[in-house]
Amino acid sequence: MNRRYTLIRNVVFVWMTLMILGAFLLNIPRINILEHTARNLYFHVPMWFTMMAAVLVSAWYSARHLKTGSVESDIRALQSARVATLFGVLGLATGILWSRFTWYVGTDVWWNFDPRQTMAAVQLLIYGAYFVLRSSFDEPVRRGRIAAVYNLFAMITVPFLLYILPRQRASLHPGADGNPAFDEITAPVMRLVFYPAVLGFIGLFWVLYTQRVRMAHIKNRLTSNPEL
Amino acid sequence: MTTPVRSFRPPIFPILLALLMAAITLAPATMAQDAPKREGIATGFDSIWTGANIPTQEATGLERIMLSDDKILVVLGVVLIIWFGIIGFLLRNDRRIGQLERELENHRSDF
Amino acid sequence: MPGFPTAMAMWIHGARAVLMKELRMEWRSRHAINLLFMFVLSSLLLVVFALGTGQIEPPLQAALLWIVIVFSAAVGLGRSFLAEEEQGTLLLLQVNVPGSQVLAGKLAFNLVLIMAVMSVTVVAFMGLMGMRIVHAGLLLATLGLGSVGLAGATTLLGALIAKASARGPLLPVLLFPMLSPLFLSVVRATQEALTEGATWSGSATDLTALVGFAGVVNTAAFLLFEYVWTD
Numbered sequence: 001m002n003r004r005y006t007l008i009r010n011v012v013f014v015w016m017t018l019m020i021l022g023a024f025l026l027n028i029p030r031i032n033i034l035e036h037t038a039r040n041l042y043f044h045v046p047m048w049f050t051m052m053a054a055v056l057v058s059a060w061y062s063a064r065h066l067k068t069g070s071v072e073s074d075i076r077a078l079q080s081a082r083v084a085t086l087f088g089v090l091g092l093a094t095g096i097l098w099s100r101f102t103w104y105v106g107t108d109v110w111w112n113f114d115p116r117q118t119m120a121a122v123q124l125l126i127y128g129a130y131f132v133l134r135s136s137f138d139e140p141v142r143r144g145r146i147a148a149v150y151n152l153f154a155m156i157t158v159p160f161l162l163y164i165l166p167r168q169r170a171s172l173h174p175g176a177d178g179n180p181a182f183d184e185i186t187a188p189v190m191r192l193v194f195y196p197a198v199l200g201f202i203g204l205f206w207v208l209y210t211q212r213v214r215m216a217h218i219k220n221r222l223t224s225n226p227e228l
Numbered sequence: 229m230t231t232p233v234r235s236f237r238p239p240i241f242p243i244l245l246a247l248l249m250a251a252i253t254l255a256p257a258t259m260a261q262d263a264p265k266r267e268g269i270a271t272g273f274d275s276i277w278t279g280a281n282i283p284t285q286e287a288t289g290l291e292r293i294m295l296s297d298d299k300i301l302v303v304l305g306v307v308l309i310i311w312f313g314i315i316g317f318l319l320r321n322d323r324r325i326g327q328l329e330r331e332l333e334n335h336r337s338d339f
Numbered sequence: 340m341p342g343f344p345t346a347m348a349m350w351i352h353g354a355r356a357v358l359m360k361e362l363r364m365e366w367r368s369r370h371a372i373n374l375l376f377m378f379v380l381s382s383l384l385l386v387v388f389a390l391g392t393g394q395i396e397p398p399l400q401a402a403l404l405w406i407v408i409v410f411s412a413a414v415g416l417g418r419s420f421l422a423e424e425e426q427g428t429l430l431l432l433q434v435n436v437p438g439s440q441v442l443a444g445k446l447a448f449n450l451v452l453i454m455a456v457m458s459v460t461v462v463a464f465m466g467l468m469g470m471r472i473v474h475a476g477l478l479l480a481t482l483g484l485g486s487v488g489l490a491g492a493t494t495l496l497g498a499l500i501a502k503a504s505a506r507g508p509l510l511p512v513l514l515f516p517m518l519s520p521l522f523l524s525v526v527r528a529t530q531e532a533l534t535e536g537a538t539w540s541g542s543a544t545d546l547t548a549l550v551g552f553a554g555v556v557n558t559a560a561f562l563l564f565e566y567v568w569t570d
Contacts, residue, residue: 160520
């Protein structure tokens with residue numbers, strides 16, 4: 001067992017525990033409509049930051065795999081995409097719950113095609129297609145290459161949604177037009193928990209991702225097929 | 229020579245989900261006691277949130293539970309979703325590790 | 340060492356050779372064009388049956404028009420690389436023509452097919468569903484830009500799935516998620532072109548999005564194609 005991994009893992013676990021304690025115990029200013037759900041800032045928003053980080057890691061290793069052809073990079077791209085999917089699904093689910101009982105009370109609206117929601121859903125669909133594409137190859141070398149090409153090719157179209165979607169629908173998220181920016185609505189005491197929460201969840205991503213990469217290595221050495 | 233002994237594995241995820249469902253069904257008895265609604269500090273930017281139509285209907289059912297105690301249960305729900313997601317991920321990891329162990333056994337018995 | 344103009348001419352020559360070969364093959368069998376034509380007609384028939392004979396509003400017309408176009412692209416355009424793989428002509432092509440020229444030729448061929456599909460669909464919509472074009476220039480620009488983006492995406496993805504060992508209907512699964520930005524802006528621009536008082540400035544943002552999408556997708560296709568081609 002790698003010592004650096006163990007160290008970071010333990011730090012992440014203690015850090016997250018402190019973060020959760022702070023998230024529930026620190027007093028925050030009351031805001032109408034939001035009330036206690038403002039605390040979801042510490043849980044829902046880091047899901048997106050973590051997903052973005054994981055998507056970038058996946059794209060980076062896909063590009064590296066195309067450059068070098070190393071199995072290692074392919075494993076890392078795939079496992080990072082897997083963990084990105086986990087955090088994306090969690091972000092969608094937590095966002096649905098939060099908005100349903102905060103802004104959509106009395107409306108029976110669960111899903112509203114909010115621009116960021118739609119973007120995340122599209123990224124998840126792309127990863128779904130990426131996993132389907134991987135499963136339709138028998139030969140590991142070819143699979144790695146083609147999957148890396150698709151990962152990069154499909155990913156570059158997602159930023160266009162940033163430009164197009166806000167013109168289609170209003171957003172609940174801060175920073176969208178008409179809404180106050182993040183800085184204006186976030187009390188200093190909340191930032192004290194929010195930034196550590198982002199770091200902590202990204203650390204948690206790193207732990208989960210490293211576990212999967214290690215497992216894929218073992219699988220690769222046993223069967224010379226890294227597909228987990 | 230090893231015969232794969234599949235030990236009984238309790239279906240953890242369904243059990244956890246069942247517990248959650250039970251908690252939700254039992255919750256009205258304990259929690260939805262119509263706590264008097266306190267007014268929060270009305271701040272200027274409340275009304276700017278687009279789509280934030282202030283509810284005109286009476287909250288019913290699940291909403292009544294979720295909105296009690298200044299919506300702290302929504303936060304609980306969000307934390308539970310994340311926790312369940314991570315549990316689910318770890319359980320899948322566990323199953324894969326089990327597969328790897330069995331494959332390792334097969335390799336050993338080849339020699 | 341040939342100078343730049345000569346190299347450019349050689350590149351265009353190679354790409355055109357691939358395009359001509361595709362067109363000639365298509366002319367002999369007329370497989371793809373018949374398939375696409377039948378697909379457009381039958382899906383249109385279903386739409387007409389499903390919606391009845393009432394007047395359909397422009398937003399719905401625009402959405403249906405693009406659904407028919409995108410689905411027929413997903414059904415009919417994945418064939419070109421698959422056919423090479425199946426007929427065993429892939430190696431010959433690999434030896435004789437550099438990758439980027441092959442991609443350019445196939446891309447041009449797919450562009451021709453998509454434009455044929457689009458013209459059939461638009462004419463059929465005008466005849467069968469009473470679609471009225473208010474701003475023809477805007478509609479043409481939208482169709483043109485949309486077809487370039489669509490051709491770039493389908494051609495590279497077609498090359499990807501030709502390498503897969505279990506094929507099945509992979510192309511729609513891969514294509515639709517990455518097409519969502521194109522679809523959104525193209526439908527909005529078409530809506531604009533079908534409603535009274537349409538102006539160029541009304542769809543300026545959508546058209547710029549389409550130009551950007553077509554440019555980025557095609558650039559990426561050329562950059563990434565080498566990795567698919569040299570297997």
